[in-house]
Amino acid sequence: MKKPLTSIVRRTDWPTSVSRPVVTPLQPSVVYSSPDPDALDAQYADASGYTYAREGHPNAQVLAEKIDMLEGVDPASGGGIVTGSGMSAIGAVFLGLLKAGDHVLGGDQLYGRSLRLMAQDLPRLGIETSLADPTDAAAMAAAIRPNTRMILVEVVSNPTIRVADMEGIVALARDRGILLMVDNTFTTPVAYKPLLSGADIVIHSVTKLLAGHSDATLGYVATQDADLRRKINDANVTWGLTPSPFDCWLAERGLHSFHLRHRAAQDNARRLADALAGMAGVKQVLYPTRSDHPDHNRAVALLGGQGGNMLSFALHGGRDAANRLTRAAPEIAFAPTLGDIGTTLSHPPSSSHRGLTPEGRAALGITEGFFRVSVGVEDADLLIAEFGAAVAAASD
Numbered sequence: 001m002k003k004p005l006t007s008i009v010r011r012t013d014w015p016t017s018v019s020r021p022v023v024t025p026l027q028p029s030v031v032y033s034s035p036d037p038d039a040l041d042a043q044y045a046d047a048s049g050y051t052y053a054r055e056g057h058p059n060a061q062v063l064a065e066k067i068d069m070l071e072g073v074d075p076a077s078g079g080g081i082v083t084g085s086g087m088s089a090i091g092a093v094f095l096g097l098l099k100a101g102d103h104v105l106g107g108d109q110l111y112g113r114s115l116r117l118m119a120q121d122l123p124r125l126g127i128e129t130s131l132a133d134p135t136d137a138a139a140m141a142a143a144i145r146p147n148t149r150m151i152l153v154e155v156v157s158n159p160t161i162r163v164a165d166m167e168g169i170v171a172l173a174r175d176r177g178i179l180l181m182v183d184n185t186f187t188t189p190v191a192y193k194p195l196l197s198g199a200d201i202v203i204h205s206v207t208k209l210l211a212g213h214s215d216a217t218l219g220y221v222a223t224q225d226a227d228l229r230r231k232i233n234d235a236n237v238t239w240g241l242t243p244s245p246f247d248c249w250l251a252e253r254g255l256h257s258f259h260l261r262h263r264a265a266q267d268n269a270r271r272l273a274d275a276l277a278g279m280a281g282v283k284q285v286l287y288p289t290r291s292d293h294p295d296h297n298r299a300v301a302l303l304g305g306q307g308g309n310m311l312s313f314a315l316h317g318g319r320d321a322a323n324r325l326t327r328a329a330p331e332i333a334f335a336p337t338l339g340d341i342g343t344t345l346s347h348p349p350s351s352s353h354r355g356l357t358p359e360g361r362a363a364l365g366i367t368e369g370f371f372r373v374s375v376g377v378e379d380a381d382l383l384i385a386e387f388g389a390a391v392a393a394a395s396d
Ligand SMILES: Cc1ncc(COP(=O)(O)O)c(C=O)c1O
Pocket: 085, 086, 087, 088, 111, 154, 158, 183, 185, 186, 204, 205, 206, 207, 208, 217, 218, 219, 337, 338
């Protein structure tokens, strides 16, 4: 018998088995040992193995490959890249592909932090930025400069649920040789596949609908171009934007039910939008496939009638009515996120759009009684009843 050890700091082999686990194993190892220096050299040369988790790890790769299948990413490009958050996906693209002197044109209703990145952080790095209305491709074209290197748009805007003229913007980017990055977080590949529609780069906040349970903060970026992919990946690794294995593992589990959650949440959103439109205290409802939506025809044509899980509505009343509404709906989390399995409610004037002046908000139609709803998979009748009671309390 071997002499008992006083310290068990010994590397042991993983038990061998002819069977395989059904669930993806969680691999938290920060580092991987190689047999010898030649093997390590070869590993770096042909990227044939893992070395250090910041440079890549199996849980990120498994997750990326699954989102690739939804977005239609050609594996020959090297495949999608998972990042530590949606913002780091956008950051990796900017850091990997832009240089001082370039200009980036953004849609004027991007997610708040993306707007901040455009307004403050890129200019600090010597990168020019400007914004234009993505529902109007001619307005985007008019904003192109000789040094415009990239366009960033979201297909469905936050929180006013406007639908971008993607066909016009794709054609514009193609004609002018400008890279087009699409943030597909709201829309999801169920309704729109940017890479298959002519965009160069797609990003996601995986934190939202794809992972779906508000327990993992992650991003994703993909392109069909191997050279762009290499540059974005280098930025991801160098700037340390890579994700935690545990978050990737959780997100992969969430992703397995994405199509079911999406279908159920979208059905609920359609029903809730119609119910809200019939409530006396509600002034306006914004849901893309409703016939009164300003971009209804485009939503039907572009999104194939997939209105998604997001809707917005405005009360007749102002801030007091808004306060009464959230207090009267304790079951509906008043929380500034979206894409959770449960319904969440956000109030842009006090959260994502609080940095704008009241006039700036008014120009977007965001009044003090304006709410955005990320609809979940609850029983639809229950949701409608809870919103009905909350809107009635707000109107008192
Ligand atoms: C459309 C959109 N893009 C990007 C992000 C940023 O994602 P994350 O919070 O994962 O960094 C968000 C976050 O809300 C978002 O709504």
